[in-house]
Amino acid sequence: MNFSDFAVLANTAELSLSExxxxxxxxxxxxxVVVFAVLILLIFIIKIYGGIVTKAQQTGNKKKKVVEKQExxxxxSSPVTVAPASVAQxxxxxxxxxxxxxxxxxxxxxPEKARIKSIKKSSGxxxxxxxxxxxxxxxxx
Numbered sequence: 226m227n228f229s230d231f232a233v234l235a236n237t238a239e240l241s242l243s244e245x246x247x248x249x250x251x252x253x254x255x256x257x258v259v260v261f262a263v264l265i266l267l268i269f270i271i272k273i274y275g276g277i278v279t280k281a282q283q284t285g286n287k288k289k290k291v292v293e294k295q296e297x298x299x300x301x302s303s304p305v306t307v308a309p310a311s312v313a314q315x316x317x318x319x320x321x322x323x324x325x326x327x328x329x330x331x332x333x334x335x336p337e338k339a340r341i342k343s344i345k346k347s348s349g350x351x352x353x354x355x356x357x358x359x360x361x362x363x364x365x366x
Contacts, residue, residue: 317346
């Protein structure tokens with residue numbers, strides 16, 4: 226500490242209560258201004274970064290769309306075969322079978338890779354969402 230620091234400390238001891246209040250209010254106000262200015266600066270930096278990332282993603286999506294347009298292949302009408310006995314036995318509607326078949330065909334891409342042998346209703350118990358939540362919450366660290 227130099228002499229000017231001691232002079233400031235000596236002057237604060239001689240200040241009245243109202244002058245001390247004004248000085249401390251100036252310090253608090255300066256602190257608020259600095260903090261909020263930095264927060265606003267960070268908001269602008271994050272928005273600019275978000276704009277850059279969004280623009281990069283859009284250009285990537287445009288490239289993917291161009292590639293997808295070039296590689297479009299006709300989809301066979303019934304890519305996955307299902308045994309008709311499973312529909313009659315388990316009481317599963319034809320619409321459900323069609324949706325499951327479409328999902329499997331989309332997943333595997335060609336009818337030669339996947340075959341559905343049977344479709345059965347679940348035995349009850351917990352739903353798939355409940356099981357997923359249970360597994361997520363009881364998984365060890």
